[in-house]
Amino acid sequence: ERSYFRLIRSHKLSGDLHKCVEVFNLMVSAGLQWKEQTGCTMVEVYGKLGQIEEAESIFQDMRNRGGYPDVVSCNTMLNVYAQAGMPEQADQLFQQMAAKGVTLPDTQSYTIVMKAYGKAGRSRESMVLFQAMREEGLELDEVSYNTVINVCGGEMPAMEAVRLIREMQENGYSPSMVTRNAILSVVAKSGRMEDVQELFEDFTEQGSVDGYSFSIVVDAFGKRRQLEKMEATISAAAAARISSVEMYNAAIDAYGKAGLFGTMENGLMRLQSVGLHPNAVSFNSIIHSYGTCGMLTEMEEAFERLRVAGLKPDIYTFNTLIAAYGDADMPHASVQVLRQMHEEGIFPDEVTYNSLISAFEKAGDFLEAARWSLWKNQAGFSSK
RNA sequence: UUUGCUACUUCCAGGA
Numbered sequence: 001e002r003s004y005f006r007l008i009r010s011h012k013l014s015g016d017l018h019k020c021v022e023v024f025n026l027m028v029s030a031g032l033q034w035k036e037q038t039g040c041t042m043v044e045v046y047g048k049l050g051q052i053e054e055a056e057s058i059f060q061d062m063r064n065r066g067g068y069p070d071v072v073s074c075n076t077m078l079n080v081y082a083q084a085g086m087p088e089q090a091d092q093l094f095q096q097m098a099a100k101g102v103t104l105p106d107t108q109s110y111t112i113v114m115k116a117y118g119k120a121g122r123s124r125e126s127m128v129l130f131q132a133m134r135e136e137g138l139e140l141d142e143v144s145y146n147t148v149i150n151v152c153g154g155e156m157p158a159m160e161a162v163r164l165i166r167e168m169q170e171n172g173y174s175p176s177m178v179t180r181n182a183i184l185s186v187v188a189k190s191g192r193m194e195d196v197q198e199l200f201e202d203f204t205e206q207g208s209v210d211g212y213s214f215s216i217v218v219d220a221f222g223k224r225r226q227l228e229k230m231e232a233t234i235s236a237a238a239a240a241r242i243s244s245v246e247m248y249n250a251a252i253d254a255y256g257k258a259g260l261f262g263t264m265e266n267g268l269m270r271l272q273s274v275g276l277h278p279n280a281v282s283f284n285s286i287i288h289s290y291g292t293c294g295m296l297t298e299m300e301e302a303f304e305r306l307r308v309a310g311l312k313p314d315i316y317t318f319n320t321l322i323a324a325y326g327d328a329d330m331p332h333a334s335v336q337v338l339r340q341m342h343e344e345g346i347f348p349d350e351v352t353y354n355s356l357i358s359a360f361e362k363a364g365d366f367l368e369a370a371r372w373s374l375w376k377n378q379a380g381f382s383s384k
Numbered sequence: 385u386u387u388g389c390u391a392c393u394u395c396c397a398g399g400a
Binding site: 074109115143177180185188191212217218246256316318326357358 | 386387389390391392394396398400
């Protein structure tokens with residue numbers, strides 16, 4: 001058991017999730033009974049693969065074996081729901097933990113459920129949990145504060161935000177880099193670019209900016225199509241020798257969405273010229289940009305370039321292609337992409353089904369659209 | 385080193 005666990009863990013660390021599943025299946029078919037640690041790791045692995053049902057089934061096995069899963073396993077399952085954008089399921093498990101009294105939720109449990117609601121745009125529920133957390137007398141650590149800033153910061157009146165930061169400091173957490181970046185990100189999402197600039201300048205003077213800070217600002221300028229300011233920020237990052245793939249990806253996406261394909265491609269070159277390597281996100285942006293304006297040849301070439309770069313397409317890549325062919329009134333090409341996706345071991349998610357349904361609707365094939373809608377439901381996704 | 389926080393990409397919706 002132990003050596004299987006170690007093998008699974010090392011595959012997980014190197015990011016090869018399919019290998020984890022392989023080893024786990026081997027272990028099961030060898031008749032070995034896995035321990036909670038192993039189960040917990042597999043819950044996380046299946047979650048990252050988007051196979052929520054598998055994760056649930058492992059977790060359920062843990063329950064069936066008598067003793068309730070410990071708080072770590074529960075938190076892992078909660079986090080799978082959070083990542084998958086399933087706040088109700090997370091909350092349900094959370095309630096069960098509290099009700100049964102065997103595995104009381106801890107600070108992390110609360111934090112994860114707050115994040116789950118936050119991701120779903122339901123910051124009100126997150127605030128309620130935050131209050132509950134204080135009433136329970138639970139310790140609020142830096143991560144939980146940062147999470148609150150991230151999910152509720154945008155909705156909070158300025159005064160309340162200031163109070164939160166002060167409370168954080170009183171509890172012994174002076175704003176860390178993560179906290180500063182979370183604030184920067186919240187302000188950036190609100191679209192107040194003058195404030196973003198001012199904050200960023202302050203942070204820069206204080207010498208507390210990192211790769212996250214730069215990409216947050218580059219992305220914010222890019223999304224608002226303030227391309228010259230975006231470029232100035234990229235130059236500043238280069239001068240400070242703090243460049244990241246994410247920063248360049250944000251620029252590539254901005255140029256692509258602005259229809260400036262030459263500059264977009266140039267962004268990919270620049271990324272490489274500073275010694276960075278593009279990732280799937282880089283190509284996904286490019287594929288999307290060509291796809292949405294009907295440049296299907298260029299799109300397919302970009303898909304090919306992704307592989308030539310030694311990268312693997314992910315769920316975003318496939319969903320983007322499916323949507324692009326749908327847009328181009330080629331729903332059967334979309335289905336072809338789905339097959340390819342399946343062959344590569346990637347499971348369709350809700351977006352995949354939505355795109356296929358739209359593809360057939362757009363082509364006027366409502367019967368086929370209805371069938372995909374049915375299949376979507378059968379796969380456990382609710383109707384649109 | 386079995387779990388949680390800040391940056392980039394897909395459908396839909398929303399917001400301006």
